[in-house]
Amino acid sequence: MNFKTNVNGLAEAIHYLYADFSIINECDFIDYRVSLMRAGGLRRWIAPYMTVVAEGTSMFSKFPVNAAIPYWEWGLNRCIARFAQHYLILHAAVIEKHGNALMIVGSSGSGKSTLCAGLTFNGWRLLSDELALVSTEDHCITALARPITLKNESLKIIQQLGSHVKTGPVSHGTVKGTVAHVRPPTDSVDRVNERATPGWFVLLSYQPDAEIQLEPVTKAQAVMQIAHNAFNYGTLGVDGFKSLTQVVDTCDCYNLTYSNLDEAIALFNGDQFAIKNNVELHEAI
Amino acid sequence: MPDLQWRLRNQDELVTWRSNDETVVYDAGSGDTHLFDLVAAEGLNSLLESQLTEQEFVERLANRLDIKPDEQLHRYVGRLIEQLEAAGLLETADS
C-alpha cells in the first residue's frame, strides 16, 4: 500500500497504529494507492472538508476535518471492498486459534468489534475486525491484522483490559460518535501471512443487560444472514453463492446474544471453541 | 384468473443448495437468494417439472406432500405464487 496525505498528524497516527508493519522504501508495484487530503484554496477555511481517494477513485468525497483517522480506516475498508473482488468479502470480524477461524457477523452496533477486540487480547489471533477475505478457491481466510475500530462505550471497555492495549488518537463527534483505534498485537501482525480455515460462524446481537445466550442456527438460516451481511456476495454471482454455501457447510453456526464481554470471552475460551479441525496453516496467496 | 399457466422464469438460472429440511435457492438472473422451507421447496420442485395452473399446482403439491388438497393448501399456494412472482422467480406462460 502507498499512502499520501496533507493532513497534519495523520501520518504520525498511522505510524503508531501500524507500528509493527514494515515500511518498504522502494517497490515496483503497489496494490492500492490511497490518499486522504484536505481541500485546498478557499475551501481550506470556508466549509472545509476532506476526501479519501483510492486508486484514483473517490471513497469519501466530503467529510469533516476532525475525523481524519476514522475516515482513513473506513476509506481503506471501502478500498478493499471495492477492489478486492477476487475474494468473497464478508462483513465479519475474524479471529483465529489453532488454525480455525471464528467469524463474528453483525451489523453496526451489534458489539462485533468489542467482542473481536476482547478475544484478540485474550488468546486469539486477529485477522480482521471488519472484513473476512475468503478465498473462492480453497475457502481459507486471508488476514489483514489492521487496527480495530472502536466506538463510544466499547472503547472504554477494551481499554480496561490492560495497559498492553494501545489505542491511537480519539476522534469526537464523528457520524458514529466517538471513535478510536486499537493497535493490533505484534503477534497478529507478525503472522499476517498465515491464513485460517473457517471453523465457526457466530451471528451476533448485543442486548443491554441480556444474559449470554448461544444457540445453534441452521446452516441455511446462517447462509441467508451472512449473505445479507456480505460486501460482495451479490457481485460474485453464482460463485459467491457456491463459495458461501460451501464455507457455511464446513462451519458450526450459532446465534449469540450477550451484554457482558467477560462472559463472552469465557465462553469462547471454553471447550466448545477449543479446536474444530486438525488444520494446516496456509500461507497467504 | 384460474386458467393462467405459471412457469419458472428461467430455471436454468436457478442454483439450489439443500441443508436438512431447508433449501436455499440462488437466482442468477436477479442475483437474489431465497430460503425455502420443506413445503415451499416441494412447491418449487412441482414447478420444475412443468408449467402449471394454480389448480394443477395445488394438486401436484398435495400429491408430493401426501396430503389432501384442502382450502388451507389453496390459500398457501395462492400466497406462494404471489411471493414467487414478486421475487421474479415465476411468470405467466404468456410473458
Add this chain to the structure above:
Amino acid sequence: MEFSDHILLQVLRDPEKMATLSLSEWDALKPLARSTLVISKIAALAHKLDLLDLLPEQIVPHLTSAHVFAARHDRAVRWEVNRVQRALRDVNTPIILLKGAAYAISNMACATGRVYGDTDILVLKDRLGEVENSLTRHGWDTDEDNEYDERYYRTWLHELPPMRHRERGTVLDVHHNILPRIDKLQINIQLLFESAIPINGTKVCVLSPPDMVLHSAAHLFRIGNFDHGLRDLADLDELIRQFNNLDGFWDSVLDRAQQLKLTLPWYSATRYVEYLFHTPIPDRVKRTVAKWAPLWPEVPIIDRLVKRAVLPRKIDDRDVRRQMAISLLGHWPLPRLKVTMTGLFWIKRMPWFAKQEKT
C-alpha cells in the same frame, strides 16, 4: 510524446500489447484504468485473448477483481431491464433503452467488460405520468429529496428525477428526449421512435445503429457529459467498428446527423474517436464531416479540453484541471439565457446543498 501514444490508449487499441508491459508500467496503468472505468474492459480483453498467464502475477488479482465486478454489472442491468419491462407492461409506450442498457441487451461488443451506472430509458412524453405511477407502484421512488433538484429535473432537463428502487437500490433515469429542454437545439424525438428496433418482438427497443452512434456523440459533445469520457469514446469506437460493415450505415449516419441537426457533435465525435482509438472511418465520410467543423478557435480549444478530460494527470488527489475541463465541456453549448435567470439553475450548483457521505 504524442497524447494518443499514452500507454492506456495503446493497450485499448492493441490489447496484445498487455503481454509486453513491465511490472512498473502496470503499476502506472492500473489506477488510471480504474479511475477511467476501463480496467474491466482491459480485464475482459485479457481473458478473451488468453493473456493472463503472460502477465506479471501481481496484476492478475486486480484484473480478476475488475472482471468479476463487470460481470455483476452485466447481470444487474439485464435484470433491471426485465423489471422495468414488467413494471411498464400495462403502459402504452415503447421503452427505448439508451447507452449501457442498450449495449448489454443487444450483446454489443462494447458491452464486454463495461460497468454500468444508472439505467437510462426513453419513453413517450405524453405517457410520462403513467410511467412514473407504474414505476412507483413497482418499488421505485424519486431519488431527489431536495425539492429544488426535483423541480429542476422536471422543468429543464429531459427526464424525470432519477428513480431509485427501494429494495435493489438501483437508479433508473426516465427520459422523454435525448437533449435537455435547456438546450436551444430540440430533437424531433418521434423520428427516433419510428426507427427504433424492438428486442425479441417486445416493446423494449434499442435505437437504430445511426441513432445509437449519434446519441453517443450528442451525449459527449452536445450535452457535454465527459464524466466517463474515455469509456464513452471507447464505446463509440466499438460501436462504429461493429456497424462499419452494415450496408448503408455511413450514408444513414450522415443523413441522420443533418436531419437531427447533430452535425457538429458528429464532427467532434469522429475527430476524437479516430484520434484516440484509430477508428476506421472511410475517407469520403471524413471529407463530408470536415465541412461540419466549427469556426476557429473552437477546435484547438476543444482538442485541449478533451485531452485533459479523458485522462487524469493526478491519481492521489483531485485533478482540478481535469474537473475544470469536464465542467467546461459540459457547458459548451450554453443553456438558454432564460434558464440561467432562474433561481433553480444556481441553487442546484451551490456546494452547501451537497449531501455528506455515509460511512
